[in-house]
Amino acid sequence: xxxxxxxxxxxxxxxxxxxxxxxxxxxxxxxxxxxxxxxxxxxxxxxxxxxxxxxxxxxxxxxxxxxxxxxxxxxxxxxxxxxxxxxxxxxxxxxxxxxxxxxxxxxxxxxxxxxxxxxxxxxxxxxxxxxxxxxxxxxxxxxxxxxxxxxxxxxxxxxxxxxxxxxx
Amino acid sequence: xxxxxxxxxxxxxxxxxxxxxxxxxxxxxxxxxxxxxxxxxxxxxxxxxxxxxxxxxxxxxxxxxxxxxxxxxxxxxxxxxxxxxxxxxxxxxxxxxxxxxxxxxxxxxxxxxxxxxxxxxxxxxxxxxxxxxxxxxxxxxxxxxxxxxxxxxxxxxxxxxxxxxxxxxxxxxxxxxxxxxxxxxxxxxxxxxxxxxxxxxxxxxxxxxxxxxxxxxxxxxxxxxxxxxxxxxxxxxxxxxxxxxxxxxxxxxxxxxxxxxxxxxxxxxxxxxxxxxxxxxxxxxxxxxxxxxxxxxxxxxxxxxxxxxxxxxxxxxxxx
Numbered sequence: 001x002x003x004x005x006x007x008x009x010x011x012x013x014x015x016x017x018x019x020x021x022x023x024x025x026x027x028x029x030x031x032x033x034x035x036x037x038x039x040x041x042x043x044x045x046x047x048x049x050x051x052x053x054x055x056x057x058x059x060x061x062x063x064x065x066x067x068x069x070x071x072x073x074x075x076x077x078x079x080x081x082x083x084x085x086x087x088x089x090x091x092x093x094x095x096x097x098x099x100x101x102x103x104x105x106x107x108x109x110x111x112x113x114x115x116x117x118x119x120x121x122x123x124x125x126x127x128x129x130x131x132x133x134x135x136x137x138x139x140x141x142x143x144x145x146x147x148x149x150x151x152x153x154x155x156x157x158x159x160x161x162x163x164x165x166x167x168x
Numbered sequence: 169x170x171x172x173x174x175x176x177x178x179x180x181x182x183x184x185x186x187x188x189x190x191x192x193x194x195x196x197x198x199x200x201x202x203x204x205x206x207x208x209x210x211x212x213x214x215x216x217x218x219x220x221x222x223x224x225x226x227x228x229x230x231x232x233x234x235x236x237x238x239x240x241x242x243x244x245x246x247x248x249x250x251x252x253x254x255x256x257x258x259x260x261x262x263x264x265x266x267x268x269x270x271x272x273x274x275x276x277x278x279x280x281x282x283x284x285x286x287x288x289x290x291x292x293x294x295x296x297x298x299x300x301x302x303x304x305x306x307x308x309x310x311x312x313x314x315x316x317x318x319x320x321x322x323x324x325x326x327x328x329x330x331x332x333x334x335x336x337x338x339x340x341x342x343x344x345x346x347x348x349x350x351x352x353x354x355x356x357x358x359x360x361x362x363x364x365x366x367x368x369x370x371x372x373x374x375x376x377x378x379x380x381x382x383x384x385x386x387x388x389x390x391x392x393x394x395x396x397x398x399x400x401x402x403x404x405x406x407x408x409x410x411x412x413x414x415x416x417x418x419x420x421x422x423x424x425x426x427x428x429x430x431x432x433x434x435x436x437x438x439x440x441x442x443x444x445x446x447x448x449x450x451x452x453x454x455x456x457x458x459x460x461x462x463x464x465x466x467x468x469x470x471x472x473x474x475x476x477x478x479x480x481x482x483x484x485x486x487x488x
Binding site for chain 2: 017
């Protein structure tokens with residue numbers, strides 16, 4: 001189990017760096033896709049809720065430490081979403097090559113992740129951009145993440161299966 | 169299986185409790201500097217060099233993809249740009265590029281407020297954060313380059329933001345479009361002061377004069393007035409609309425920032441000179457202070473690296 005874990009961690013780290021250094025610079029209309037979140041949710045679907053929540057917490061905490069918002073906000077939301085998508089999508093990795101179910105899980109999971117993050121900020125009274133703008137970015141991120149899933153999810157699944165065929 | 173799911177739920181609860189604790193502690197201490205500046209410092213110390221290296225490798229890729237993404241939108245501009253290129257190329261032959269570079273640098277120096285400040289040039293190696301909602305940038309300069317917390321960051325066009333975290337090789341800048349940022353500013357025309365606030369990446373800034381009777385006009389320039397945090401006289405943006413705020417007696421002006429935050433690349437961090445130097449520059453009579461300046465600045469020069477002139481005459485010290 002060790003080598004898939006390292007591979008997943010490395011993948012996640014690369015996703016974080018690509019997100020901050022490249023994707024956020026592209027200024028895609030309406031909002032930015034989120035490679036790290038797609039990775040977390042794909043891991044949850046492939047390897048289960050434990051993996052998903054661990055990856056969500058780790059990536060979220062890293063995002064909190066490198067960001068300027070309150071520490072723990074992203075970690076909390078991504079842990080919950082990683083766990084939930086892992087539980088709800090259990091057994092998905094065994095099923096064939098239909099790309100639609102993982103797309104939906106990642107899309108809906110991303111939407112809840114963004115909305116949860118925004119809600120935490122609004123509830124805790126942090127200064128925030130107009131709510132309409134936040135909703136628009138959340139929807140855009142969910143949509144873009146959904147579209148990225150057919151590319152990232154199979155690649156990640158193939159990698160992890162190649163490393164540890166028995167456990168996945 | 170049941171035991172497994174129990175352990176899983178326990179782990180979930182533990183992680184959630186950790187997150188809640190972090191949020192509570194960080195939120196409560198945010199007014200007094202933050203309890204987690206240590207861990208944040210460690211994270212940016214580790215990630216600063218990685219991001220620098222990563223950025224130098226992938227920034228051409230990013231530029232390429234950005235060009236692809238915006239190809240449709242920018243398609244119309246191609247013809248007019250071609251005309252500009254032709255014009256510029258003819259100018260290039262006359263060494264106009266040198267003059268232009270000098271002009272831009274002169275602009276940066278002029279922004280730095282008559283030599284009260286030095287500017288450390290930097291490049292934005294990362295934008296935004298993982299949440300997708302932070303308005304921040306990571307620069308490739310850090311405490312080793314003399315960067316400290318709360319320093320002002322500018323570009324040749326105007327105010328960019330404020331340094332909110334520093335590690336040896338990188339620093340994080342909160343951009344002025346961040347909803348948490350309020351900049352002490354004034355109308356350039358009549359020096360009425362107010363607060364300029366950010367409202368997120370796709371909204372303009374707003375300027376609220378502290379005197380409610382003041383009505384900014386469309387086209388007015390907003391600049392910093394110089395506080396402990398922000399350097400003085402840095403242009404922020406131009407007023408595009410003026411209207412009363414709902415439920416408030418004050419007037420609020422929409423301000424379009426001069427800096428294009430979607431194309432942030434080369435910026436400068438403003439480093440204030442020593443207290444003594446700032447005090448002197450405000451002194452109105454240069455003839456009297458010239459002798460004083462010499463004796464005062466003579467002592468710190470050996471420690472400073474800028475001791476390029478070993479024997480400063482009174483004239484050179486006075487002009488600095």
